[in-house]
Amino acid sequence: MSQISNRQVICETLLDAAKNDRDIVVVCSDSRGSASLAPFAEQYPKQFVEVGIAEQNLVSVSAGLASCNKKVFAASPASFLSTRSYEQVKVDVAYSKTNVTLIGISGGVSYGALGMTHHSCQDIAAMASLPDMRVYLPCDRFQTRKLIEALLEDDKPAYVRVSRSATEDVYEENMDFKLNCANVIKEGADAVIITCGELVPYAVKAAKELEREGYGVGVIDMYCLKPMDEKAVLDAAEKADLIVTAEEHSPYGGLGSMVAQIVSAGCPKKVVNLALPDGHIIAGTNHEIFQYYGLDDQGIKRAVIAGLSQGLVK
């Protein structure tokens, strides 16, 4: 198990890039510690801006900097970044197409027992519905580095959600990475699990167990929620009888909704959406929460078997 969290990797990647680029600017809202960006603030104080606990200002100040040719990374807990400053994101980042990468840290239910105020279970829906906003949920440290390196190369808005704790390695260093192309981790003729972020390792484990039990189950890591890799989704739907989506998000407007839109229009097959409930989320560690709501390997496995044993669209 890797001990390096995705947020730490973001800091390392930005530190590397800042060696040769004085225009990279990090903006935090009393979040440099929780975002693991304190080393950046220490090494590049002139490229670091603190705005205090003021997320609206965080986003608009970032947009103002970006309008003056800065490559801005604004980091704050995903919960506050995606909803408290939503209008600033809509107007000053998305509508104005500013070069701001929003880093939503401790996303989803990372904060566990801190409760509903700190969960960000609507950020995919909120961000994906903004024109010109891109949405990414990388799973492990290697993919996170590749993603940030790719985003440093362009000047368009993006929202990146990462979890709080270190996640299991799914890939290897120098993995093949192409921006906006899903990673087909495994192909499957019976069912394909499409997932993203922290749930990817659970899906991989579920697929392996199912394989041993005689089911052909594939896994797609759809780290690029928007623009979604439609081809990868349709290729999966053409080959398999069942699509199961699993996401650390509300059941509305997230990965499952988007995959279902693509599948129903392009290659109708049964789509089962596993998500957090449309309700108050139980307290616990993120793993306990995933387990409780059937988003862990065993929950995903049960859903695949149940889906395959029920009526399928043929």
Place this chain on the structure above:
Amino acid sequence: MDRLTRKAYELRRDIIEEVYRSKAGHIGGDLSVIDILTVLYFEVMNVNPESWKSEDRDRFLLSKGHCTDALYITLGEKGFFDKQKAIDTFSSFGSVFIGHPNTDVPGVEMNSGSLGHGLSLGVGMALAARMDGRSYRTYVVLGDGEMAEGSNYEAMMAAGHYGLDQLCATVDLNGLQISGTTGETMKSDDLGEKFKAFGWYVIEVEDGNNCKQLLAAYQEAEAKKGQPSVILAHTTKGKGVSFMENQKKWHHGVMTEEQYRKAVEEIEGVLA
């Protein structure tokens, strides 16, 4: 009549034309803010079509974006585009001259329209100037009704904290908003004290429709080092058209043909 005052009245005539033709726009605020825009664009700021791509140009943000007729007319007069095109197509199908400033219009720095964004954007621009060692200044114009937006106070705090002396805000204090006076709608009479409390240098302009007074205030602001400056410009909503002055219904009123003729007659009377 001095050059700037004449210019402001000529632009008033164009604004009235644009608003009358389109039956849209926010004429009351357009007429209160136009002297501020005139002084900034024709005397104070280094902003023109030739230097538009220059990193050293001054930055301007109309945070009270609904008064975009005044901005479009000013930018047209400045030569960013054919002013007549704005007058002819404002708010019409497919026009870039929509009811709030947007970057499809040459000369507009940032999109605006939702209130309470401009000052934070300005903080970002002023911080970028400092990082790059550039001397350009950032000017943000806000409405007094807009000062009820809480995000302004986050921006005021940050500007004061960083002592952004290349940032200059102007509040168009015309005293009226859509529901009535700003005081009745939400108490706002101690704005200067609020800015001071956040570390700003406050300049009161007794007559915010007087170009000479405004120019002196902008010169004073530029000379002030170590602090951001705010100019509290006490203006008259609907300034220059007697039946519109200090009337809340002219926040975004539509003129009849008779009112239009009367308005133009009054402006031309001043210019004669």
